[in-house]
Amino acid sequence: MKAFYGDLKLGILGGGQLGRMLIQQAINYNVTVKVLDPDREAPCRKLCDEFTVGSLGDYETVYKFGKKVDLLTIEIEKVNVDALEQLEKEGVLVYPQPRVIRLIQDKGLQKHFFKENDIPTADFKLISNLKDLKQNGFEYPYMQKLRRDGYDGRGVYKVVDETYLPSAFTEPSLIERLVDFEKEISVIVARNENGEVSTFPLVEMEFNPQVNLVEFLISPSTLSFEIQQEAERLAKKIADDLKIVGLLAVEMFLTKDGEILVNELAPRPHNSGHQSIEGNVVSQFEQHLRAIFNQPLGDTTCLSNAVMINVLGEEGYEGPAVYQGIEKILKCPGIYVHLYGKALTKPFRKMGHVTIVDNDREKAIEKARFVQNTLKVIS
Amino acid sequence: MKAFYGDLKLGILGGGQLGRMLIQQAINYNVTVKVLDPDREAPCRKLCDEFTVGSLGDYETVYKFGKKVDLLTIEIEKVNVDALEQLEKEGVLVYPQPRVIRLIQDKGLQKHFFKENDIPTADFKLISNLKDLKQNGFEYPYMQKLRRDGYDGRGVYKVVDETYLPSAFTEPSLIERLVDFEKEISVIVARNENGEVSTFPLVEMEFNPQVNLVEFLISPSTLSFEIQQEAERLAKKIADDLKIVGLLAVEMFLTKDGEILVNELAPRPHNSGHQSIEGNVVSQFEQHLRAIFNQPLGDTTCLSNAVMINVLGEEGYEGPAVYQGIEKILKCPGIYVHLYGKALTKPFRKMGHVTIVDNDREKAIEKARFVQNTLKVIS
Incomplete structure (x- = not known):
């Protein structure tokens, strides 16, 4: 592989918030980044060396884009995998591997994979x-x-x-x-080409059932050591079974009987890892870069309790985004605002996230509620 | 002021590493950033909404650039202040204020300012x-x-x-x-338009006398509480006396007699604050943005011991930069690499920095020595 900090050209399929935060981290390593996204106003448009507007699902577009880079990664799995497989044949590094993306694109194949590999699932x-x-x-x-x-x-x-x-x-x-679950939990695991595997500590999620989006994420989990260990074991096993290179988010249910069922995989940085930017020694974005560059994986230890909330477009507003209450929340210590550079808001659109860090878990949760009640995206 | 997260256009005079790290932070607030720098290969060139190549010392160039933005800041003080004063008259916000930049550009005026304001200096x-x-x-x-x-x-x-x-x-x-000093120390202070003033905890520096550059920075200082308090008092006093809006780095000598003498000011993010990215609740870059946007200043508390070393071009090498030893240092936990996107190295050129975070101060220093001996910028 070329030196990742210099000659190597990294392509990212998708120019949304995940790509944006990946680039924020990649800046530290001088990585040359090219991005493909269908939206000319995508969050990454101004932050990369080259931004190409084009369809992620179109064979020719993805193939042509891929030929311009040395290493291709994704921030969304809905991409043309046939093109990726061809690129791989022609010597472009594609991480995660096309076969992994193909499997994960299809929830049916994912479920079969779980079954074949003794991974508990509903x-x-x-x-x-x-x-x-x-x-x-x-x-x-x-x-x-x-x-x-x-x-x-x-x-x-x-x-x-x-x-x-x-x-x-x-x-x-x-x-x-239907799973009668107690909690939704997630483990993010990384694997590099050398086969090194590393998990982030388990996090707990609270969903907004109305829109089926994570609303509230707490890191680290206070579930029993056994449950944490088992969730991390499953995530590692899946990464090993898939032989994925890159990051893999493993979303799981903890049932009322204390059983863990794997729900879904995402082979990329994930919403359930955003708190790692401030809450862990390395962030999920740094870890993804280390994994795909085949560098030693970083230390995932939690630095503190961290609560992440998604900043969603307020119901009833559509148009140029106005962020109400930012000044109020900036008065509160340990609050980190991440806006995604989306010009237009619409109801429940992910416009940003806020991470709250506090040594006291209850205080972190309290501050998160305050942020949730104070920061509104209107128009 | 327009909403800083949206309509406001921020101009930065200078596109070097300080501008680069400022942009990395500004991304979190959706800030539209335009940069002026004479070097078409400047570290910020690909990370902003608009990059203009032009002289920072030329009246017309700075004036024309300034007319395109709502708020102008600097990452280097060697800029055309006449143009900034004209822009200020025409309603462009310029933070730090042109009169502050003019004073600080001239070490003679700086010294007079110290004298007139009872600020101890050599x-x-x-x-x-x-x-x-x-x-x-x-x-x-x-x-x-x-x-x-x-x-x-x-x-x-x-x-x-x-x-x-x-x-x-x-x-x-x-x-x-000549000051017979024990240590070089620095306090970074921020002041916003509302007059809120906040200091970062005192840091200690070790210089490389051969090139007169900071080589090693330790945060927080372990000097006595009285010295820390006095250094912070002086920094706050200077910020208040100057009525600066933005960040001000106050470099000081601690003499062998325990006296503090102010050496030099820098009205911008500063090399002696880089460790704050990982070592403090808010970084100096976030704090500068909060100050110039007149937002509440952030919590500057240290999260841990942090040691920062500058990554300088190795003597005897000039040309396209190669970073030897990165893989080795990435194996070590708590090490954060920041490369500045400079294609060419030359002896003692600042090519990046590395921050080492460890709860144990001695361990952090030991790791910093390891990084210093391991990471080499050659060609």
């Missing part, structure tokens, strides 16, 4: 159409998830009883037994 | 030419410093005895009694 069935759905034999209520292209809460549907069937998805999807 | 005389120098009446050895344009160790000359006179500067300069 019971499921794959269905192709409405007829399959009606005959699935699962008790109500159950979840229906599109196999492909679900993102940020889209593509998930709760089938409460048969009156919900007419609105169900008719595309290939999986149905999943 | 005895000095201003001289205009060689004749003045020969008749100054100071005992050998003494220091000669150019009044203007000294930077990074240039413009300072030690007159050991009369045989040194032929090589002395003939331009307007100040001569200064």
Whole structure:
């Protein structure tokens, strides 16, 4: 590999907030970064050496972009994998590997992978159409998830009883037994080409059920040592089984019986790792760079309690974003604001996040509530 | 003032590493940044919304650049102040204020300011030419410093005895009694438009006498509480006396008698504050942004012991930079690499810095020595 701090050209597929925070970190290593995104106003547009506007799903566009770089990574998994496989054949490094992206793009294949590798996950069935759905034999209520292209809460549907069937998805999807869970938890794991594997400490999440988005994330978890150990073991096992190079977010359910079920994977920096920028010795973004550059992985130890909240566009507002209450929250110590450079807000759009760091966990949570009630994205 | 996170356009005079790290922080607030620098390969060139190549000393260039922004700041004080004063008259916010930059550009005026405001500083005389120098009446050895344009160790000359006179500067300069100092120390202070003033904890520096550059910086200082308090009091007093808006680095000598003498001011982020990125709750860059945007100043508390070393170009090498030993230092936990995006190295050029964070001060220093011996910038 070329020296990552100089000659090497890194391409990122996707120019959203994850790419933006990755670039903020990559600046420290002099990395030359090129970005491809369909939106000419994408958050990365002004922060990279070259910004290309184009479709991430189009073979030719991705292939042509990939030919200009030495190493290609992603910040979104909805990309043209055929192009990535061709690029890989032609000697471009692609991390995470195309085969991993292909697997994870399809929630059905993901579920099969879990099954084949003894990774605990909720019971499921794959269905192709409405007829399959009606005959699935699962008790109500159950979840229906599109196999492909679900993102940020889209593509998930709760089938409460048969009156919900007419609105169900008719595309290939999986149905999943509803998990009676206590908590949603996540472990981010990294693996480099040398096979070194390292996990971040377990974090706990609170979702906003209305929009199915993480609203509140607490790091580190105060769940029992056994649960933490088991969650980290599963994340490491998955990284090893996949032989992924790069970062992998492993979202899990902790059931009321104390069982851990793996829900979903994301082969990239993830919303459940944003608090690591200030809360851990290395951030998930630094760790992803270290992994794909095949450098020694960093120390993931928590520096403090950290709570992360997503800053979502307020309901009822659409247009140029105005951030109400920033001055108030900046008065409060240990609060870190990250805005994503999106000019336009709309209801529940992820406009930024705020991390609150405090040695006292309860105080951190209290401050996070204050931020949540104070910072509003309106128009 | 326009909302700093959106409509406001921030101009930075100078596109070097200080501007680069300021931009890394400004990204978190969606700030639109324009940069002016004479070097088309300057470290900021790819990280801002608009990069203009032009002379910082030229009236027309600075004026034209300033007319494109709402708020102008500096990362180097060698700029055309006449243009800044005109821009200020025409309603552009200029922080730090042009009058402060004008004062600090001239070490002679700085010294007079210290004298008039009861700020302890080494005895000095201003001289205009060689004749003045020969008749100054100071005992050998003494220091000669150019009044203007000294930077990074240039413009300072030690007159050991009369045989040194032929090589002395003939331009307007100040001569200064040699201070028998124990330590060089620094306090960074910030002041916003509301008059809020906040200091970072005192740091200690070790210089490389060969090139007169900070080589090693330790935060926080372990000097006595009284000394820390006095240094912080002086820094606050200077910020108040100047009524500066923005960051001010106050470099001081601690004499062998325990007296503090103020050496020099820098009205901007400063090399003696780089460790704050990882070592303090807010970094000097975040604090500068808060100050010039008239936001509440942040909490400057140290999170841990932090040691910063400058990564200088190795003697004997000139050309495209190669960073030897990065992989080795990345194996060591708590080490943060910051490269400045300079393509070419030359002896003693500041190519980057590394901050080492460790709860154990001695361990942090030990790791810093390891980094210093391991990371080499060659060509």
